[in-house]
Amino acid sequence: xxxxxxxxxNLTAQEGEFITINCSYSVGISALHWLQQxxxxxxxxxxxxSSGKKKHGxxxxxxxxxxxxxxxxxxxxxPRDSAVYICAGRKTxxxxxxxxxxxxxxxxx
Amino acid sequence: GAVVSQHPSWVICKSGTSVKIECRSLDFQxxxxxxxxQFPKQSLMLMATSNEGSKATYEQGVEKDKFLINHASLTLxxxxxxxxxxxxxxxxxCSARSGGTGxxxxxxxxxxxxxxxx
Numbered sequence: 001x002x003x004x005x006x007x008x009x010n011l012t013a014q015e016g017e018f019i020t021i022n023c024s025y026s027v028g029i030s031a032l033h034w035l036q037q038x039x040x041x042x043x044x045x046x047x048x049x050s051s052g053k054k055k056h057g058x059x060x061x062x063x064x065x066x067x068x069x070x071x072x073x074x075x076x077x078x079p080r081d082s083a084v085y086i087c088a089g090r091k092t093x094x095x096x097x098x099x100x101x102x103x104x105x106x107x108x109x
Numbered sequence: 110g111a112v113v114s115q116h117p118s119w120v121i122c123k124s125g126t127s128v129k130i131e132c133r134s135l136d137f138q139x140x141x142x143x144x145x146x147q148f149p150k151q152s153l154m155l156m157a158t159s160n161e162g163s164k165a166t167y168e169q170g171v172e173k174d175k176f177l178i179n180h181a182s183l184t185l186x187x188x189x190x191x192x193x194x195x196x197x198x199x200x201x202x203c204s205a206r207s208g209g210t211g212x213x214x215x216x217x218x219x220x221x222x223x224x225x226x227x
Binding site: 033035040041042043044045048086090095096097099100101102 | 141143147152153155158200202204206215216217218219220221223
């Protein structure tokens with residue numbers, strides 16, 4: 001079992017829809033990153049959270065420590081949101097990240 | 110947010126040559142830098158972790174003599190792919206983290222360098 005698991009693998013939505021991407025992680029991970037990778041390859045760090053909820057524009061990330069689960073929500077989705085979204089867990093010991101497989105999001109106009 | 114740059118953004122080279130990729134943290138001091146490799150439609154694979162002024166720690170299976178990492182200053186790390194071969198063709202991404210071990214330390218990623226070895 002992977003230490004960080006994402007779902008779904010692929011997600012297609014219509015512009016304007018509310019989108020949720022889920023991430024479950026195992027014991028030993030103390031913080032979670034949400035990353036966005038566009039087709040050109042560059043990676044943008046969206047959020048880093050270890051508890052609670054963070055919001056930036058149309059993006060919201062939540063984490064439930066007890067359930068070891070995090071979600072990334074996109075409100076009023078737009079075609080420019082189309083990208084691969086990756087959750088990555090940072091272990092309590094050390095600084096390396098463990099990456100999920102990524103979710104390919106396609107938002108159609 | 111903080112900015113990490115990489116240079117070059119893409120490079121094509123002949124088999125047997127060496128290629129150097131630079132990673133710079135532009136507005137913060139990066140005590141730790143990470144080098145990743147990514148194959149098409151796959152997740153990032155950590156190659157090595159480098160701390161400023163000390164030797165890099167390589168992941169299992171990564172040849173340290175093949176992938177030379179230097180982290181000479183708090184804002185610059187370089188990855189040199191020595192005697193490159195076609196199988197080294199990949200997307201190389203660096204990330205940087207400022208000092209501290211708290212949960213509040215975010216990793217910032219560079220835009221990546223696409224290497225094609227002919």
